[in-house]
Amino acid sequence: xxxxxxxxxxxxxxxxxxxxxxxxxxxxxxxxxxxxxxxxxxxxxxxxxxxxxxxxxxxxxxxxxxxxxxxxxxxxxxxxxxxxxxxxxxxxxxxxxxxxxxxxxxxxxxxxxxxxxxxxxxxxxxxxxxxxxxxxxxxxxxxxxxxxxxxxxxxxxxxxxxxxxxxxxxxxxxxxxxxxxxxxxxxxxxxxxxxxxxxxxxxxxxxxxxxxxxxxxxxxxxxxxxxxxxxxxxxxxxxxxxxxxxxxxxxxxxxxxxxxxxxxxxxxxxxxxxxxxxxxx
Amino acid sequence: xxxxxxxxxxxxxxxxxxxxxxxxxxxxxxxxxxxxxxxxxxxxxxxxxxxxxxxxxxxxxxxxxxxxxxxxxxxxxxxxxxxxxxxxxxxxxxxxxxxxxxxxxxxxxxxxxxxxxxxxxxxxxxxxxxxxxxxxxxxxxxxxxxxxxxxxxxxxxxxxxxxxxxxxxxxxxxxxxxxxxxxxxxxxxxxxxxxxxxxxxxxxxxxxxxxxxxxxxxxxxxxxxxxxxxxxxxxxxxxxxxxxxxxxxxxxxxxxxxxx
Numbered sequence: 001x002x003x004x005x006x007x008x009x010x011x012x013x014x015x016x017x018x019x020x021x022x023x024x025x026x027x028x029x030x031x032x033x034x035x036x037x038x039x040x041x042x043x044x045x046x047x048x049x050x051x052x053x054x055x056x057x058x059x060x061x062x063x064x065x066x067x068x069x070x071x072x073x074x075x076x077x078x079x080x081x082x083x084x085x086x087x088x089x090x091x092x093x094x095x096x097x098x099x100x101x102x103x104x105x106x107x108x109x110x111x112x113x114x115x116x117x118x119x120x121x122x123x124x125x126x127x128x129x130x131x132x133x134x135x136x137x138x139x140x141x142x143x144x145x146x147x148x149x150x151x152x153x154x155x156x157x158x159x160x161x162x163x164x165x166x167x168x169x170x171x172x173x174x175x176x177x178x179x180x181x182x183x184x185x186x187x188x189x190x191x192x193x194x195x196x197x198x199x200x201x202x203x204x205x206x207x208x209x210x211x212x213x214x215x216x217x218x219x220x221x222x223x224x225x226x227x228x229x230x231x232x233x234x235x236x237x238x239x240x241x242x243x244x245x246x247x248x249x250x251x252x253x254x255x256x257x258x259x260x261x262x263x264x265x266x267x268x269x270x271x272x273x274x275x276x277x278x279x280x281x
Numbered sequence: 282x283x284x285x286x287x288x289x290x291x292x293x294x295x296x297x298x299x300x301x302x303x304x305x306x307x308x309x310x311x312x313x314x315x316x317x318x319x320x321x322x323x324x325x326x327x328x329x330x331x332x333x334x335x336x337x338x339x340x341x342x343x344x345x346x347x348x349x350x351x352x353x354x355x356x357x358x359x360x361x362x363x364x365x366x367x368x369x370x371x372x373x374x375x376x377x378x379x380x381x382x383x384x385x386x387x388x389x390x391x392x393x394x395x396x397x398x399x400x401x402x403x404x405x406x407x408x409x410x411x412x413x414x415x416x417x418x419x420x421x422x423x424x425x426x427x428x429x430x431x432x433x434x435x436x437x438x439x440x441x442x443x444x445x446x447x448x449x450x451x452x453x454x455x456x457x458x459x460x461x462x463x464x465x466x467x468x469x470x471x472x473x474x475x476x477x478x479x480x481x482x483x484x485x486x487x488x489x490x491x492x493x494x495x496x497x498x499x500x501x502x503x504x505x506x507x508x509x510x511x512x513x514x515x516x517x518x519x520x521x522x523x524x525x526x527x528x529x530x531x532x533x534x535x536x537x538x539x540x541x
Binding site for chain 2: 142146148149150151153154157158160161162225226227228229
């Protein structure tokens with residue numbers, strides 16, 4: 001029983017090569033959804049099988065991995081994926097954004113600005129931004145090919161007609177590098193501006209849908225909007241109950257059954273760093 | 282030669298075979314700006330096939346269709362790229378389906394249905410898009426209070442009128458209509474025809490209308506083509522053909538209208 005039970009980072013080398021080719025193509029065509037032969041992973045669809053495959057393919061023995069779920073390092077999804085790679089690849093893991101070289105995320109981009117040495121890997125449930133507007137995949141591909149994106153604005157129009165403002169708060173469509181319209185996965189639109197001109201490479205993996213797409217470093221990412229209803233990153237107008245930050249994305253936590261509410265930073269690492277800095281100061 | 286002397290749409294020997302089955306054979310005609318052509322005939326006579334060939338939804342087995350684009354250049358539609366064809370379809374052309382559900386987005390509000398073409402050609406000002414949608418709803422006699430309701434909640438006649446508004450909002454020069462009054466009751470038909478006739482005259486639209494209803498042809502069209510078994514058997518001015526039909530089949534068609 002001395003032979004290792006798994007290949008490094010679980011996937012076999014041929015599979016990793018295949019996924020890396022898809023990643024390279026995705027980087028070459030920013031925002032374009034590259035099909036790939038997604039594998040069964042030892043976790044259910046919807047738990048980040050796409051992100052895990054991307055991470056497994058780019059992970060090296062010297063990498064330091066951070067995994068977040070809704071901004072937090074200590075929720076089930078984040079903990080189990082971190083353990084998964086600690087076990088199958090024996091890489092170092094961290095919860096500190098600044099220390100990580102690869103950050104796999106579900107729903108959030110860390111508050112700490114990312115650097116050129118880092119790669120952000122998104123877990124994507126539905127990669128097709130036009131999915132709920134046009135159900136035919138053959139047709140949406142053609143629309144992407146012809147940059148026929150009028151329909152995307154129909155959705156935003158509907159929002160304003162129904163709610164008086166653009167009510168889409170997450171998975172807010174963006175145009176990448178002036179060409180492809182892309183679904184930034186279900187990140188809150190608060191994070192959309194962070195994608196623009198980001199120093200880190202951003203990779204998106206959708207396991208069930210078998211698609212990989214990418215935003216290379218320092219790429220222009222524009223959130224779609226109307227001239228008279230411009231894009232606005234939204235956040236709850238409160239301050240963090242733990243660290244007092246007034247510029248972060250907040251989670252609402254129910255604290256008792258008498259209507260008690262606490263708003264805290266969704267990025268748990270950022271919140272902890274701020275509180276740590278306060279203590280030492 | 283001044284612009285109106287050059288035909289807008291020219292069909293030359295347009296033929297379509299579905300395998301060995303004939304769709305339509307050797308259809309040729311010219312359509313000028315502001316002219317309405319009705320294509321009549323019974324079911325299976327090749328009317329809809331012809332309409333789809335003209336509007337590039339089908340590729341002809343033989344023959345060609347040429348169209349004078351907005352820049353004045355007449356081009357073979359088969360030579361256009363798909364992007365150009367799509368652009369044509371959402372700017373200079375309209376296509377009114379018999380079943381409004383095919384031509385509309387049923388779950389999206391009426392305003393967005395009308396505004397979609399505008400957004401597709403680059404309009405990015407919500408207020409102006411909505412303003413234009415209101416104008417068009419008013420023009421096709423839909424209560425503007427219902428701008429935010431999806432067509433799913435509309436009656437058949439309203440859907441058909443909404444479909445017309447959606448098509449005309451980019452001020453096309455040519456509209457294809459496939460049985461625009463099919464499936465509507467007689468009074469609603471009359472209102473729709475009245476509206477269509479008004480719009481066609483007012484906007485100087487050219488139109489190709491496929492119908493089996495000779496009354497529709499008589500009310501709307503200047504010229505008429507009678508099809509049978511995939512071929513055009515008679516054509517001419519509408520009143521001439523309907524009042525003095527030459528072919529036995531046309532005589533049968535005309536005489537089979539129930540007296541009012």
